[in-house]
Amino acid sequence: MLKKTVLISFLTLISFSSMAQNNPIPVYLDESKPVEQRVQDAVSRMTLEEKVAMLHAQSKFSSPGVPRLGIPEFWTTDGPHGVRPEVMWDEWDQAGWTNDSIIAYPALTALSATWNKKMSWNYGKALGEEARYRKKDILLGPGVNIYRTPLNGRNFEYMGEDPYLTSKMVVPYIKGVQSNGVATSVKHFALNNQEMFRHTSNVIVDDRTLYEIYLPPFKAAVTEGDSWTIMGAYDMYKNQYASQNQYLLNDILKGEWNYKGVVVSDWGAVNNTEQAIHNGLDLEFGSWTNGLSAGTKNAYDNYYLAKPYLDLIKAGKVGTKELDDKVTRILHLAYKTTMNRNKPFGNIASEEHKAIAKEIGEEGIVLLKNQGNLLPIDINKTKKIAVIGENAIKIMTVGGGSSSLKVKYETLPLDGIKARFGKKADVQFARGYVGDIGGEYNGVKSGQNLKDDRSETELLNEAVSLAKKSDFVIFVGGLNKSDFQDSEGNDRKNLGLPYNQDQLINALAKANKNLAVVLVSGNAVAMPWVKDVPSILQAWYLGSESGNSIASILAGDANPSGKLPFTFPVKLEDNSAHQLGEYPGNKEELAAGKGKDQKNPINITYNEGIFVGYRWHDTKNIKPLFSFGHGLSYTTFEFGKASADKASLGTSDTITFKVSVKNTGKKGGAEVAQLYISDLQSSVPRPAKELKGFEKVYLNPGEQKEVSFTIDKSALSYFDAEKHQWVAEPGEFEALIGNSSDAIKTKVKFTLK
Incomplete structure (x- = not known):
């Protein structure tokens, strides 16, 4: 059963404000006093146990306040594209609420592809309003890790390969979210550029590359965006895990950048109490404890910044200087979020939010190719439209990892196309291929059953037959959010399209010259058929309004203006991380079985240095399939x-x-x-x-x-x-x-x- 959130009641505030003059409002609750004075007063009133309790989780997604002093608990939530559904107190299973469905916004790759800072502010403000309405205090996003390899399963949650573009797009997002009194938690600091071995790798990169390529978006988030929290990463750097890393957190973040906010661990990223104490971590979440082996009543007491920390202090082995600094930072966060009575109430799934999601989708879609001005579709000359491909009917808001969402609705591409063209044209659908038939992630169910027992040949023949009888063919394919595609936890296995889509696209191109390929993905894919297909759209994961945004571009209601936030290489070997660097890790260590656990991490050396993405292609004159910044218009x-x-x-x-x-x-x-x-x-x-x-x-x-x-x-x-x-x-x-x-x-x- 879910525990109730601790709140400051109006009665408590009234009782404080009605005290006699000789018994005034405590300084920490007196809004007329400077925040720094209120924070110091609150720290002085707290017991050692209360301070330590504030440093770690009390449930999967919350951390305690100080009930005795009326300081509320914090509630965090994934993710960067929409507010995650409620889960059980101690489990990842769904809580079964009926009022936690939201609007899904386009993935961050799509936002970055707008190259529009105003869109980024609109996105952040709308998402922050939904988080605020759901009573969340910290939004776990956005992600700004650099696109080093097109195989990274989590690239769809990030903003591309260029540190400057990412920096400029992340700042208004942060400001938009935080205008609602909801903190962002910019992630994953730092060097989390692949999912394979993310818990068991040690990244080796020179300082020049670190500062020129991988740090700028985080620095902008801190020094320009004033992100109130930063989330540490899983990987190691300089042989220390990133969420308890002296060089990253103390020397750079809190030292060089003078960061005054809160460093939050990624869920399960902490593994050493003394390093967590001394190396810059403030708030610990998700550590793998069961509460049984240590014999304690509360599993969260076993966290590294919990009873082990308290025991060290009481034994005189560590002092309280670091403790007071951590608590001070957390209290400053509280005065901006949980104890901020001036923050707006927020709203959810409003018409404005739907419009914003659709507009960002339209602006993010990239017209990669449009030979003979085939697009937009001339509806007056098109009587029969064939829509082919599983991604035209597959829900994409469910899956992909921690950004999996429970939405009020998702307009699928087929539905969007039918709604836009169906009054004047006969729109028919053929599956074409069978990919991921599942529809559940972390207990969120799409309600779809896409099982189809027909053979590959039967599906292809049906699609080709329909294409031949149609005036226009729209193929909607690409990747999906199942494991080993665009998904947290694992990387893609290759650059190519899965499920035999290349053969299907080639067959459709021969069957009908009026063919537009719409790719739904968060990553670059190989296109061996690129010369044979006249029109190609890169459509990303576009959230609740996906189908409407795609249909709007196909019809010409919106003129495409998206630009690629990363390079599409012709082949994987053209990418510098695969030509020069180590991916997924050192070959000799891979052969020896390293990287299987945290005691035997695998080294990953970024030999390509600063030559990431277009910096490599343009310097070495390696022609890309589609270049960074590319995007056509009507x-x-x-x-x-x-x-x-x-x-x-x-x-x-x-x-x-x-x-x-x-x-x-x-x-x-x-x-x-x-x-x-x-x-x-x-x-x-x-x-x-x-x-x-x-x-x-x-x-x-x-x-x-x-x-x-x-x-x-x-x-x-x-x-x-x-x-x-x-x-x-x-x-x-x-x-x-x-x-x-x-x-x-x-x-x-x-x-x-």
Whole structure:
């Protein structure tokens, strides 16, 4: 049975406020006092046991406050795309509530693909409103780990391969969520770039790569977004687990970045009391204890920051300096969340939230290819539409790991297409292939039974027959959220599409030249059929409004403006982590069976260094299948000649680049102007170009607008590991402006004095 949440009752507050003058309101409850003073007063009133109790969980998703002082408990929730359904107090099983269904928003890959900071704020605000309505205090997200390999099962929860794009997109998300008095918990700090061996790996990466590629989004989350909590990762770095890591948490996060918030462990990421005490962890969740072997009544007393910590203090083996710092941080969090009486009430599944989910989906969908302007579908000339593929009918909000959701509704692609085109065209469906027929994850049931006993040949023949009789064919395939695809816990086994989809797509391309392939995935996939298919849409996991967003793009109601947040390689070996680095780990150690448990972790060396994604492809002239930043439109755009407001840049000033963008087509739409910087005279290896600015601009037919980018020397800098500082070398640079990393339209040279 669920335990009841401890709350400060209005009666308690009234009793405090009505005290006589000689018995005033305690400072920690007096809202007229500065928060720092209130926090220190609360700490001074707490017993040793009460302080230690605040540092660890009391259930799967909550941690205690101090009931004696009227300090409420904290309630956390997954995830970054929607508020997770309620589970039992001590179990992962569903609690069976009937009022915990929500709106699922597009996955973070789709949000990042909008390249629109305003969309990120809208997303965060709406999600924060739903979390607040559900009485959650900490939202466990967003994820900002860098897309190092397209096999990472959890890439769909992250924001792509580029640290600059991720940094700029995560900050408004954080601010939107936290405007509701709900804390974000930016994750997973740090270097959790694959799911395979995530509990049993030691990542080896040089400091330059760490600071240039993997840390910037976390730094932006802290220094610009003011994320009130940060979640540690599972993996090891410098032979210490990330959630109790001296270098990551104390030296960098709390030292260099002066972070004042709370460090939360990932669930089960802690394994050592003394390291947890001294190495920067504040709040421990999910440790694997059963409460039986230690003979205690409460399993949570066995946590590393629970009774073991208390025993060390009482034995005089550790002091209370770290304890008071942890409690102080948690209380500051409380005054922003649980004890913040000015936060809004929130709302759930409103019409506004549905509209936001649909709009983000529309803006995130990327038109990869559109030969002969096949899309949008001309409904006046299309009488029969064939929709083929399991992903047209498969619920995608259930599954994938901790981001699995219980939704009020999910509009499937087939339903969205029927609703949009069905009044004028005959829309028919053929399965085409059978993939994942399941519909349950962590007790959340989709209600679907997709079992189909027909043979592969029967399914293919039915699909081809329908395609031949139709005016237009829409294939909806890709990946799904089952294990070894886009899912937490395991990585993909290869780059190709599963379930024999390549053969099916080839057959459909021969059967009907009017074919659009819609890929639902959070990862890049191989496309051996790319030359034979005229139109390709990358549609991601789009949540509750998935089918409506896809149909809107297919019909041309919305003009596609999404851009890829990561590179699609032609083959896996073109990815730098697979060509140069170690994946999934050191080969000799793999052969020796390392990585099976935490006593024998496997080393993973990032030999590719800073050359991740387009930085590798563009520097080594390896042609991608589709480049970082790529995305087409139903209209056309023209870039003017770029200009700079000066020819050189000093060490303390800025330089501004301007470029005009014109809609030269017949349909209103949006283009993303992208600024890349190239160092022409570097003494150290540097990528051919690096993203340092982007702006999405909306233009009516014939309309022209000027876009400007202002940078300072930080945009020209690299991290010097020996000096442990950012260095901008004097010399010549080039500003490159275009609409993808391999489509530069105009250039301007300038000098750093």
